[in-house]
Each structure stands twice: as structure tokens, then as C-alpha cells.
Amino acid sequence: MPAAFKDPLTAVPSNVLSASAGASSAGQLFQLLRDGxxxxxxxxxxxxxxxxxxxxxxxxxLTAIGLVGPAxxxxxxxxxxxxxxxxxxxxxxxxxxxxxxxxxxxxxxDLASRVLAExxxxxxxxxxxxxVLDLVVEHALALLQEAGRSAKxxxxxxxxxPGPVQHSTGKPANPPIMPxxxxxxxxxxxxxxxxxxxxxxxxxxxxxxxxxxxxxxWPEVDSLLFVKVATGIGAGIISGGLLQRGADGSAGDIxxxxxxxxxxxxxxxxxxxxxxxxxxxxxxxxxxxxxGVPAETGDDVLDLARHGNIQAVHAMRQAxxxxxDVLATCVNLLNPSVIVIGGGLSAAGEYLxxxxxxxxxxxxxxxxxxxxxxxxxxxTDQAGMLGASCMVIDHxxxxxxxEALVENA
Amino acid sequence: MPAAFKDPLTAVPSNVLSASAGASSAGQLFQLLRDGxxxxxxxxxxxxxxxxxxxxxxxxxLTAIGLVGPAxxxxxxxxxxxxxxxxxxxxxxxxxxxxxxxxxxxxxxDLASRVLAExxxxxxxxxxxxxVLDLVVEHALALLQEAGRSAKxxxxxxxxxPGPVQHSTGKPANPPIMPxxxxxxxxxxxxxxxxxxxxxxxxxxxxxxxxxxxxxxWPEVDSLLFVKVATGIGAGIISGGLLQRGADGSAGDIxxxxxxxxxxxxxxxxxxxxxxxxxxxxxxxxxxxxxGVPAETGDDVLDLARHGNIQAVHAMRQAxxxxxDVLATCVNLLNPSVIVIGGGLSAAGEYLxxxxxxxxxxxxxxxxxxxxxxxxxxxTDQAGMLGASCMVIDHxxxxxxxEALVENA
Numbered sequence: 001m002p003a004a005f006k007d008p009l010t011a012v013p014s015n016v017l018s019a020s021a022g023a024s025s026a027g028q029l030f031q032l033l034r035d036g037x038x039x040x041x042x043x044x045x046x047x048x049x050x051x052x053x054x055x056x057x058x059x060x061x062l063t064a065i066g067l068v069g070p071a072x073x074x075x076x077x078x079x080x081x082x083x084x085x086x087x088x089x090x091x092x093x094x095x096x097x098x099x100x101x102x103x104x105x106x107x108x109x110d111l112a113s114r115v116l117a118e119x120x121x122x123x124x125x126x127x128x129x130x131x132v133l134d135l136v137v138e139h140a141l142a143l144l145q146e147a148g149r150s151a152k153x154x155x156x157x158x159x160x161x162p163g164p165v166q167h168s169t170g171k172p173a174n175p176p177i178m179p180x181x182x183x184x185x186x187x188x189x190x191x192x193x194x195x196x197x198x199x200x201x202x203x204x205x206x207x208x209x210x211x212x213x214x215x216x217x218w219p220e221v222d223s224l225l226f227v228k229v230a231t232g233i234g235a236g237i238i239s240g241g242l243l244q245r246g247a248d249g250s251a252g253d254i255x256x257x258x259x260x261x262x263x264x265x266x267x268x269x270x271x272x273x274x275x276x277x278x279x280x281x282x283x284x285x286x287x288x289x290x291x292g293v294p295a296e297t298g299d300d301v302l303d304l305a306r307h308g309n310i311q312a313v314h315a316m317r318q319a320x321x322x323x324x325d326v327l328a329t330c331v332n333l334l335n336p337s338v339i340v341i342g343g344g345l346s347a348a349g350e351y352l353x354x355x356x357x358x359x360x361x362x363x364x365x366x367x368x369x370x371x372x373x374x375x376x377x378x379x380t381d382q383a384g385m386l387g388a389s390c391m392v393i394d395h396x397x398x399x400x401x402x403e404a405l406v407e408n409a
Numbered sequence: 410m411p412a413a414f415k416d417p418l419t420a421v422p423s424n425v426l427s428a429s430a431g432a433s434s435a436g437q438l439f440q441l442l443r444d445g446x447x448x449x450x451x452x453x454x455x456x457x458x459x460x461x462x463x464x465x466x467x468x469x470x471l472t473a474i475g476l477v478g479p480a481x482x483x484x485x486x487x488x489x490x491x492x493x494x495x496x497x498x499x500x501x502x503x504x505x506x507x508x509x510x511x512x513x514x515x516x517x518x519d520l521a522s523r524v525l526a527e528x529x530x531x532x533x534x535x536x537x538x539x540x541v542l543d544l545v546v547e548h549a550l551a552l553l554q555e556a557g558r559s560a561k562x563x564x565x566x567x568x569x570x571p572g573p574v575q576h577s578t579g580k581p582a583n584p585p586i587m588p589x590x591x592x593x594x595x596x597x598x599x600x601x602x603x604x605x606x607x608x609x610x611x612x613x614x615x616x617x618x619x620x621x622x623x624x625x626x627w628p629e630v631d632s633l634l635f636v637k638v639a640t641g642i643g644a645g646i647i648s649g650g651l652l653q654r655g656a657d658g659s660a661g662d663i664x665x666x667x668x669x670x671x672x673x674x675x676x677x678x679x680x681x682x683x684x685x686x687x688x689x690x691x692x693x694x695x696x697x698x699x700x701g702v703p704a705e706t707g708d709d710v711l712d713l714a715r716h717g718n719i720q721a722v723h724a725m726r727q728a729x730x731x732x733x734d735v736l737a738t739c740v741n742l743l744n745p746s747v748i749v750i751g752g753g754l755s756a757a758g759e760y761l762x763x764x765x766x767x768x769x770x771x772x773x774x775x776x777x778x779x780x781x782x783x784x785x786x787x788x789t790d791q792a793g794m795l796g797a798s799c800m801v802i803d804h805x806x807x808x809x810x811x812e813a814l815v816e817n818a
Contacts, residue, residue: 223656246744247632250776335655367659
């Protein structure tokens with residue numbers, strides 16, 4: 001027996017304990033209804049073992065906060081037919097925001113992530129948090145009006161930012177391309193500007209893109225890697241059915257992994273040969289310019305490739321190979337079912353993907369690639385906004401959050 | 410809205426639904442008691458919202474199968490003092506087995522992974538499943554007798570194997586060094602040989618080493634990478650508090666990631682430059698032999714290093730650098746709090762670790778290494794056996810399994 005013995009009983013997953021301990025709450029009862037199926041009070045009593053009177057009280061409380069509504073009558077065996085109740089995802093709203101380096105996409109969704117209204121604007125992330133978030137709030141208020149909703153109906157706000165974020169506090173953590181944002185209290189600022197007291201959840205944009213892509217297009221997949229190839233390169237990891245943020249929220253930062261081809265290229269992180277120094281939009285543009293094909297941004301490269309410039313096509317494919325080299329390791333390590341390639345450069349379609357596939361299928365283990373699909377993002381530029389909505393839904397529909405809504409109603 | 414819209418409501422985690430739906434079962438009630446704290450029937454009724462009579466029936470059922478026992482009397486406010494009940498981890502047993510390429514370690518533990526008896530033997534994994542598992546069962550029966558236990562008291566069997574395993578079926582999947590094991594029904598064979606009808610869980614040995622090391626030495630850590638450096642090289646990943654097996658159970662297979670130094674070295678997997686072809690025990694031994702320092706196995710290399718052979722020390726450190734090169738990518742990707750280096754070659758202590766640390770701290774991102782600890786395994790050669798026990802505990806103490814025990818009693 002090892003000297004530093006600790007009782008492994010303490011390793012009981014906390015959700016198991018809290019789920020059973022909280023079985024008597026309205027928040028817990030609501031979990032049963034989240035599948036959208038309509039149920040009578042009697043069916044809810046049978047499923048939970050709770051008394052009919054307790055069920056009635058809780059259904060009333062959930063109805064009062066708008067999360068549950070009547071859903072027709074059940075067939076009666078005689079007498080007045082019993083009422084059915086179901087999750088009512090349309091009654092409340094979410095503000096979902098994707099902030100990129102040069103754009104914002106602001107949306108109002110319902111609790112099933114259906115978009116009620118959305119709008120886009122160009123920004124410079126380096127303008128700082130106040131300027132950018134003021135514009136976000138301005139768009140949000142206009143969209144709420146457009147959708148015929150009020151800020152009071154919001155259950156939460158989700159925001160993706162193009163850099164590392166400490167998810168627990170919502171504060172950016174040493175974001176490299178975001179001067180003025182480091183440690184900025186994004187949730188407090190947005191709550192104040194919107195004059196609402198709801199939770200504001202903030203995360204890295206690639207993480208929420210993974211959430212959005214998975215919720216809408218791969219709901220049955222428990223193991224998915226979303227890779228953004230744009231001005232920066234990063235990945236969002238879904239494993240075991242859950243987003244994996246790592247110990248400090250920096251999981252998925254594959255942009256600064258060394259690639260074989262990149263040995264002498266200095267990266268902005270201070271190391272040599274990083275993936276981002278070889279395969280990001282600006283890196284490809286710089287390489288093309290050096291070859292006598294002038295380009296400044298990833299969009300320029302895309303334009304050239306779309307017009308059949310052979311050097312641009314070649315550069316895109318080589319960038320795909322560099323990304324594939326890093327993903328081959330990710331595949332061996334994480335054994336995902338699906339790799340989704342998103343971000344601006346993925347819009348070039350098969351050029352980038354072909355390079356990725358070429359190297360991943362060559363370098364990864366047969367067992368890990370046998371069932372692996374490598375595909376382009378289907379949520380395209382909505383992935384982040386939809387994911388921000390999903391992040392808020394996961395949070396506000398959890399037992400404790402619903403219970404808090406009931407108690408504060 | 411994307412064309413292939415699917416309702417993200419279907420993405421509700423299944424454990425949330427089943428936990429609340431099953432709130433009325435004895436298995437669910439048991440989850441409350443897993444923390445080891447003694448409670449009265451009244452306290453259990455309060456915590457669950459269930460009727461006193463229901464609680465009494467379920468406590469009796471849990472007592473009958475030995476998982477719960479009396480734990481003294483509570484202070485009374487008058488009259489006969491009420492009885493307290495608590496989880497009784499010593500009443501039932503687990504058979505926990507670590508099968509390596511050249512050894513077995515067989516243990517009998519209680520439900521807190523405390524070792525009641527254990528024994529070791531040398532094997533050759535290539536002798537095939539029948540020969541190896543017969544020996545395991547022979548040891549198991551002798552150990553049960555030694556510990557004064559009967560096979561009937563077993564609640565489950567956990568086995569680690571040195572190759573990929575389909576965890577859902579317990580069958581090895583194309584294991585490279587295990588002729589005769591591919592697709593072999595390990596659970597059925599062991600159940601028959603032991604004449605017991607309990608669940609037999611099988612997993613890759615590195616996965617269960619990660620479980621064992623974490624449960625005993627890092628119970629508060631949610632993000633841990635256990636790296637085995639021995640005849641083979643592999644990793645077990647704990648992220649978000651849970652073991653991550655990937656889509657096909659091959660997650661953590663870092664032995665076949667290409668390392669920069671290994672460009673021309675042919676690996677047994679058919680690719681060039683894999684980590685295992687450079688840094689495994691046999692690979693280091695072969696490199697030393699080529700330098701005129703004869704060695705055959707990792708143990709030979711260890712002996713040489715311990716006796717101060719400078720070439721062996723240098724080779725160990727270089728192997729550490731190669732491992733570090735792959736782990737630098739793993740750190741960027743997974744952002745773990747702790748990396749544990751285990752397996753035979755880790756017994757050389759600081760030589761291997763120094764090389765790992767050197768490269769990881771040089772190549773990984775500052776945000777990901779700021780709080781990172783890279784340490785030697787503390788469970789040493791017991792990591793796998795203890796992890797096999799933890800794997801069984803997680804399974805058999807879950808609500809549905811306890812419920813099945815109650816119903817079959």
C-alpha cells in the first residue's frame with residue numbers, strides 16, 4: 001500500500017451526489033422535461049417517486065418562470081382529461097455573441113438555440129473591451145426590439161472571444177492579439193451595460209464553435225475536434241461528450257505546436273517553427289508575397305485560390321499538410337470520431353482539407369483513423385454564435401440554475 | 410439558420426436524465442451514502458424527499474447486499490436513539506489484475522481499493538490468453554483464500570492489458586505484441602474460470618494506471634496525463650475529471666507520434682520516426698548496443714545507468730527529451746495540471762524526467778506550463794492494479810449496478 005494513501009471514495013463524481021441529493025427540487029424535475037416530451041402530472045409523479053401534490057407545486061413554479069408550458073391534453077380513462085406539460089423553449093431568450101479579431105456576430109436565440117434575430121459588424125479587437133462591448137450591447141438592444149423581446153426575458157448571455165479566457169471568471173487571460181483586454185471583467189461590464197442581472201458566460205471562440213457545430217450537426221458524436229484555421233489557429237475539444245477546457249482554460253491551443261517544415265520560422269510566441277507561423281492566413285499571405293504573388297491577409301489568399309492562382313492553391317494545400325501534421329498527433333492522443341475544419345481559410349474547401357487528410361491518414365494509427373471523418377464546418381460563420389447560445393443553455397437549464405430562477409421569480 | 414438543423418435539446422447529457430429519473434431507487438439512495446458519512450433514516454428522508462417507509466425498505470435492501478452497515482447511534486431528543494447507517498467498503502471484494510508484457514500483478518481489494526492480498530508472477534503475454542488468464546485465476550483463488558474471502562463476495566473483476574482494448578466488450582483490438590489475444594472474449598473466459606457471475610471490466614493498462622495514480626495521489630486533480638515509458642510508450646488521459654478513452658478506445662496512443670530526431674528510424678507500426686522507435690526500453694538498448702555498450706532490454710539500460718554508465722545516462726536523458734517533444738504537444742492540446750511519468754524506465758528517476766521537463770518547458774505555452782507539475786509515479790508498479798480496482802468501484806457502485814445487486818440478491 002502506498003504511503004500517501006488517500007481514500008478513493010472522495011473521487012465520487014460530484015454530479016452523482018448533487019443529482020440525487022437535489023432530486024426533490026424543481027430544477028431537478030425540469031431535467032426530466034428537457035427532452036421536450038409532454039407529460040402529465042401523474043407521469044411525472046411515477047417517474048420521480050414524488051407525491052402528486054409536490055409535482056403540482058413544482059410544475060406551477062416552472063410554468064411561472066416560463067420554462068414549462070401546457071402541451072395539450074392526454075387521453076382520459078373517464079372524467080376531465082389530465083393536462084400535459086412540456087419544456088417551452090420559446091418563452092425566454094439568450095444573447096449570443098461571437099467576437100472575432102475583426103468582426104462581431106450578435107444574435108438573439110431561444111432556449112433551443114433557434115435564431116430570432118442576428119446582425120454583424122466590423123470591429124478591431126485592439127480597440128479595447130469598452131469600445132467593442134459597447135457596440136455588442138448596442139446591437140443586442142436593437143435585435144431584442146427587432147425580435148419583439150425585452151431584456152428582462154433574457155436568461156443569460158454567452159460571448160466568445162478570440163483568445164484565452166478564464167472561463168470561471170469570464171476574464172481574458174494574456175490574450176496575445178487583444179491589447180487592453182487582459183483581466184478585463186467582461187461579465188460585469190456587459191451586465192451593467194445591459195442593465196440585467198443574468199449570468200454572462202465567456203469563453204474562447206474556438207471552444208464555443210466546437211459546442212455549436214456539435215449541437216447542430218453532430219449531436220450523437222461524443223468525441224469531436226473543431227479546428228479553426230484563420231488569422232490564428234486553435235482547436236476546441238469535445239471528449240466524453242463534454243467540452244474539455246483543461247486546467248487553466250488553454251486546452252486546444254495547437255497553433256504553437258512545432259511542425260517539421262517550420263524549423264527556422266520565428267513565431268510571435270517567441271518559439272520557432274510553430275504551426276501558426278506556417279499555416280495561418282497572414283503566414284500564407286507572407287509566403288506568397290515572398291514568391292512574388294502579393295497578398296496581405298487570409299482573405300487575399302482565398303481570393304487568389306478561388307481565381308485559380310496555382311501558387312495560392314499550392315500554398316493552401318501545404319498549409320493543410322502542416323495542420324494535418326499537428327492533427328495526426330491529436331488523433332493518436334484523443335481518438336476523435338470527427339474533425340471539423342472551420343475558420344476563414346476553411347472556406348477554400350477542398351484545398352485545405354485535402355492537405356489535412358493526406359497527412360492525418362498517413363501519420364495516425366489505423367485503429368484511430370478507421371472511423372474518422374474529416375469535414376468542413378457546416379455551421380460556417382454561425383458556429384461561434386450558436387455555440388455561445390448552447391453554452392448558456394447548458395448552464396441555465398442545469399438543476400441549480402433553474403432552481404435559482406424559481407427562487408428569484 | 411443552417412439547413413440541417415437538429416434540435417440541440419437532444420444533446421442533454423444522459424446522466425442528468427437517468428439520475429433524476431432513477432431518484433426513487435435503492436441504487437440512487439446509495440449514492441448519497443458513498444461519501445462514507447453515517448446518516449439516520451430521517452436524515453436520508455430529508456435529503457431525498459422520500460417517505461420514511463421507503464427509506465427503511467431501501468436501507469434494508471442495501472444492508473442485505475453488504476454495501477451499507479450500521480454505524481452507531483445518533484443523539485436522541487428522547488426515546489430510543491435512532492440508528493445510523495453508512496457505506497461499508499470492507500464487506501465486499503474486488504479482483505484487480507494488471508497484466509503486462511512479462512508480468513502479472515493480481516490483487517484482492519475492498520471497495521475502498523485497500524489491498525487485502527496481492528501476488529506477482531512472470532509471464533510471456535505471447536503465451537496467449539488461455540495460459541495467462543488461467544494463471545491469473547489460479548493466483549486469484551489462492552489470494553481469496555489467503556484473505557479469508559470467498560469468490561461469492563466479489564462484486565466485480567478489473568483487468569488491465571498491455572494493448573488496445575474495446576472497453577465496452579472487454580476484447581483486445583488488434584494488439585500488436587499480443588498474438589492470439591485479438592478479439593478474445595476476456596470477460597466470458599474469466600467468469601467461467603472463476604465460476605462467478607460478476608462484471609469483468611477490461612481496459613488498456615495505461616488507462617487504469619491513470620485511474621489508480623489519480624485516485625490515490627491526485628484526487629483533487631481533474632486533468633492528469635499518465636505516461637508509461639517501458640517496452641511500449643502510451644498515455645492515459647484524465648480530463649474534466651474523467652478517463653477519456655476516445656471514440657474507439659485508442660486515445661492516449663502517443664507511442665507512434667513522430668519525433669523530430671527520429672526521421673529515418675523504422676517503427677514496428679510501419680511508419681518512420683515514431684516515439685516508440687526512439688525512446689522505448691528496447692529502442693534505447695539497441696542504440697546503446699550500436700555504440701558498443703551491450704544491452705537488450707529497458708532493465709539492462711536501467712542497470713547501466715544506475716551503475717553510472719555515462720552513455721546509458723545520456724541515452725535515458727535523450728529518451729526523456731523525445732518523450733518531452735510529444736508531451737509538449739499534449740500539454741498545448743490538453744492543458745493538464747499534472748503529468749505523471751510511470752512504467753519501467755521511470756524507475757531511473759531524474760534522468761528521464763529531466764529530459765522530459767527540459768523540452769516541455771521549452772516548447773509548451775507559458776499559460777499551459779505555469780501551474781504544470783511533471784512528476785514520477787508514486788503508485789509505482791501498483792498503479793495498474795489499484796486502477797483496475799478503481800475502475801470496478803466506479804462501475805459497480807453506480808446507481809444502476811447497485812440496483813441490479815439489490816434485485817439479484
